[in-house]
Amino acid sequence: MITHLRKLLVLICLFPLFLFAQEQEISIIPRPTKILLQEGEMNLNQKIDLHYTDEFAQLADLLNEIPGLQIGNTEVVKKIKKQHQSGIRLFKAEDFDRVDPNGYLLEIDDKGILLKAHSAKAMLPGIYSIMQLSYLNDGKSLPYIRIDDKPRFQYRGMHLDVSRNFMPFNFLKKYIDLLALYKFNYFHWHLTDGAGWRLEIKKYPELTQKAAWRTHSLWKDWWNNGRQYVEQGSPNASGGFYTQDQARELVAYAEKRGITIIPEIEMPGHSEEVLAVYPELSCTGKPYTQGEFCLGNEESYQFLKNVLDEVLTIFPSHYIHIGGDEADKSHWKSCPKCQELMKKDSLKNEDELQAYAIKQMDEYLQSKGRKLIGWDEILQGGLTAGATVMSWRGEEGGIKAANAGHDVIMTPGGYLYFDGYQTDPRTQPEAIGGYLPLEKVYSYNPIPKDIQEDKKKHIIGAQANIWTEYIPTYQQVEYMAFPRALALSEVVWTDQDQKSWKDFQKRLQNHYKILQKLEVNYYRPSYNVINTVQFDSLHSKNTVILSSEQFKPNIKYTTDGSDPIHSSTPYNLPIELSKSATIKAASFLDSARVSPIEMIELDVHKAIGKEVIYKTAWEGYPAQGERTLTNGIKGTLTYQDGQWQGFTKDLDVIVDFERREEIKSVALNFMQIPGPGVYFPGEFVVSVSDNGKTYRELGTVVNQISNTDPALKFQKFEIKLDKPVMARYIQIKASNPMKGYLFADEIVIY
Numbered sequence: 001m002i003t004h005l006r007k008l009l010v011l012i013c014l015f016p017l018f019l020f021a022q023e024q025e026i027s028i029i030p031r032p033t034k035i036l037l038q039e040g041e042m043n044l045n046q047k048i049d050l051h052y053t054d055e056f057a058q059l060a061d062l063l064n065e066i067p068g069l070q071i072g073n074t075e076v077v078k079k080i081k082k083q084h085q086s087g088i089r090l091f092k093a094e095d096f097d098r099v100d101p102n103g104y105l106l107e108i109d110d111k112g113i114l115l116k117a118h119s120a121k122a123m124l125p126g127i128y129s130i131m132q133l134s135y136l137n138d139g140k141s142l143p144y145i146r147i148d149d150k151p152r153f154q155y156r157g158m159h160l161d162v163s164r165n166f167m168p169f170n171f172l173k174k175y176i177d178l179l180a181l182y183k184f185n186y187f188h189w190h191l192t193d194g195a196g197w198r199l200e201i202k203k204y205p206e207l208t209q210k211a212a213w214r215t216h217s218l219w220k221d222w223w224n225n226g227r228q229y230v231e232q233g234s235p236n237a238s239g240g241f242y243t244q245d246q247a248r249e250l251v252a253y254a255e256k257r258g259i260t261i262i263p264e265i266e267m268p269g270h271s272e273e274v275l276a277v278y279p280e281l282s283c284t285g286k287p288y289t290q291g292e293f294c295l296g297n298e299e300s301y302q303f304l305k306n307v308l309d310e311v312l313t314i315f316p317s318h319y320i321h322i323g324g325d326e327a328d329k330s331h332w333k334s335c336p337k338c339q340e341l342m343k344k345d346s347l348k349n350e351d352e353l354q355a356y357a358i359k360q361m362d363e364y365l366q367s368k369g370r371k372l373i374g375w376d377e378i379l380q381g382g383l384t385a386g387a388t389v390m391s392w393r394g395e396e397g398g399i400k401a402a403n404a405g406h407d408v409i410m411t412p413g414g415y416l417y418f419d420g421y422q423t424d425p426r427t428q429p430e431a432i433g434g435y436l437p438l439e440k441v442y443s444y445n446p447i448p449k450d451i452q453e454d455k456k457k458h459i460i461g462a463q464a465n466i467w468t469e470y471i472p473t474y475q476q477v478e479y480m481a482f483p484r485a486l487a488l489s490e491v492v493w494t495d496q497d498q499k500s501w502k503d504f505q506k507r508l509q510n511h512y513k514i515l516q517k518l519e520v521n522y523y524r525p526s527y528n529v530i531n532t533v534q535f536d537s538l539h540s541k542n543t544v545i546l547s548s549e550q551f552k553p554n555i556k557y558t559t560d561g562s563d564p565i566h567s568s569t570p571y572n573l574p575i576e577l578s579k580s581a582t583i584k585a586a587s588f589l590d591s592a593r594v595s596p597i598e599m600i601e602l603d604v605h606k607a608i609g610k611e612v613i614y615k616t617a618w619e620g621y622p623a624q625g626e627r628t629l630t631n632g633i634k635g636t637l638t639y640q641d642g643q644w645q646g647f648t649k650d651l652d653v654i655v656d657f658e659r660r661e662e663i664k665s666v667a668l669n670f671m672q673i674p675g676p677g678v679y680f681p682g683e684f685v686v687s688v689s690d691n692g693k694t695y696r697e698l699g700t701v702v703n704q705i706s707n708t709d710p711a712l713k714f715q716k717f718e719i720k721l722d723k724p725v726m727a728r729y730i731q732i733k734a735s736n737p738m739k740g741y742l743f744a745d746e747i748v749i750y
């Protein structure tokens with residue numbers, strides 16, 4: 001008794017230290033609420049008996065998937081008795097356990113493994129904690145540990161588009177396994193879209209005999225070459241679909257692992273493939289004319305309800321996703337049937353026509369006991385109560401929906417579109433665009449800052465989307481999804497005040513090994529030097545922060561224009577410079593350079609802070625508005641960074657120095673990425689004036705760089721003068737012959 005007491009006292013005294021010191025060493029992702037690591041470990045290479053109460057039968061089977069765990073005798077326990085104090089025990093939590101209704105308690109000690117929760121659903125993530133602990137110890141042992149854990153959000157989702165590029169069935173099981181390991185509980189399966197219908201529907205065989213097959217294997221080739229569908233089995237027919245049996249098999253596979261599959265059947269837009277084979281459902285009645293169902297035609301509704309009838313027999317999910325995004329409403333404007341319905345039902349515009357259609361589906365799904373989810377466009381024209389909104393065009397739709405009392409799943413493009421680049425696009429396989437590094441995903445908080453307190457409860461979680469236009473293989477899906485999905489898993493599971501990027505990065509190092517064991521083609525953290533430049537305009541001082549995605553970067557740099565070598569200055573602290581300079585930096589491993597040389601041009605130039613007069617306005621991408629082009633801060637790798645300003649016409653701006661100044665050079669940076677329609681200017685012309693009325697040209701640069709190469713490029717367009725001139729006004733014009741976007745930043749004048 002005395003020794004026990006002493007032990008307890010020592011434990012209590014050491015407890016805070018112990019917790020702090022030891023917690024760091026457990027690498028579970030997402031980070032659990034509370035971990036207490038204890039001395040000792042359980043050897044896995046021995047049989048261990050299993051006892052469980054009835055409600056956990058489904059989980060007992062899943063234990064077999066834990067590496068190294070060998071289950072001996074199995075007993076279904078009716079009443080927990082003394083003999084149940086050892087072995088593996090899956091037991092219902094009792095009041096004194098203080099387990100959250102959605103959480104679990106895990107204890108591993110010399111008696112075995114005890115897992116407690118109020119339901120199987122709540123216990124499942126506990127199984128995956130054990131699985132991770134085993135992986136982390138190479139399937140040999142489990143640490144003695146106590147974990148109290150619960151999720152922050154009830155909806156933790158990952159999505160996959162299998163229309164743009166079809167993905168093999170067996171890969172979907174692997175995907176589910178990975179999602180479950182990281183405690184996701186929803187898989188949003190984007191089954192239909194213009195690039196191919198992917199689910200067998202018995203009543204409409206053409207959907208899979210033709211609408212699932214196309215002329216080109218790669219989405220991009222198909223998109224650029226006529227976008228035709230062909231009969232299954234015809235020469236070069238490319239694509240595929242899942243049978244209803246397969247879909248049911250996947251549903252059961254996922255359900256066992258705690259994941260609900262939400263099917264998405266797109267409507268009223270993104271439906272070119274349906275209308276190619278059932279053209280009577282489009283406004284024109286002809287195939288290959290539009291991607292939107294005719295909403296004035298009763299047959300469209302009947303078709304969709306018939307499809308949903310079959311979908312509902314396959315997917316028990318409470319949520320059913322009906323798409324609703326990006327419909328081109330112009331067809332409805334010129335369609336007599338649509339207009340007639342609008343008149344009859346007093347629908348004021350096409351937004352309300354779409355809302356009418358969504359309402360039909362919502363009511364139909366509700367009548368079957370299901371709940372509709374749609375992309376945030378379903379808010380247009382009014383939305384019926386009860387529908388859940390996925391906010392993808394930023395967070396605004398989500399905030400609006402939450403304020404109106406709808407449940408919301410956050411999936412904003414800027415943080416959770418995993419089809420975008422995760423590092424410097426110039427080093428990556430072609431992607432759709434964007435720039436979403438791991439740290440940015442990790443930084444996301446699904447509860448927006450500017451949401452009313454009492455509406456926060458409507459944000460039920462978040463999800464990342466993987467659209468596959470530029471993702472032709474499952475290996476590439478893995479590359480885009482991992483490790484970013486791990487960052488998201490912590491975003492949706494771990495309380496905001498428990499998140500730590502540094503700590504996550506440290507734990508992640510061990511998960512790279514797990515992903516290798518599971519043969520995941522994950523994105524390897526890059527050695528490329530990442531720079532962040534902060535400009536202090538008051539003191540005209542630049543602060544440069546260098547990093548890489550390596551856990552412990554080893555960066556060397558120079559400021560004298562020479563290339564960095566292993567004996568160059570090591571980067572330890574932010575570099576402060578109050579004059580123009582060029583920093584060259586690179587990563588090193590021992591004495592070898594292991595990254596390209598990153599060149600950072602710091603221009604403390606004459607135009608900083610000067611007024612810019614816009615003869616043509618920016619459009620779509622204002623960045624920092626009038627302060628953008630002369631704020632001393634340059635645009636970075638992505639036009640979404642709030643520094644690149646976008647122009648859809650010719651660019652025509654004037655810098656006003658307010659008095660005559662000596663001008664030696666005038667430059668403006670542009671970016672080009674043809675995929676999303678961003679091009680270099682055709683001609684770059686600089687003129688000067690003293691009175692702001694009559695200008696004299698200083699020079700012209702004609703672009704020589706190809707606009708067909710899809711790669712991301714940056715180019716400084718510059719006029720350098722042999723002999724300086726004096727002038728007050730500097731006019732810069734850049735033509736936009738491609739009629740795409742010009743992205744400009746920053747005007748540098750010396």
Ligand code: ACM
Pocket residue numbers: 325326375392
């Ligand atoms: C979407 O990305 N169109 C939902």
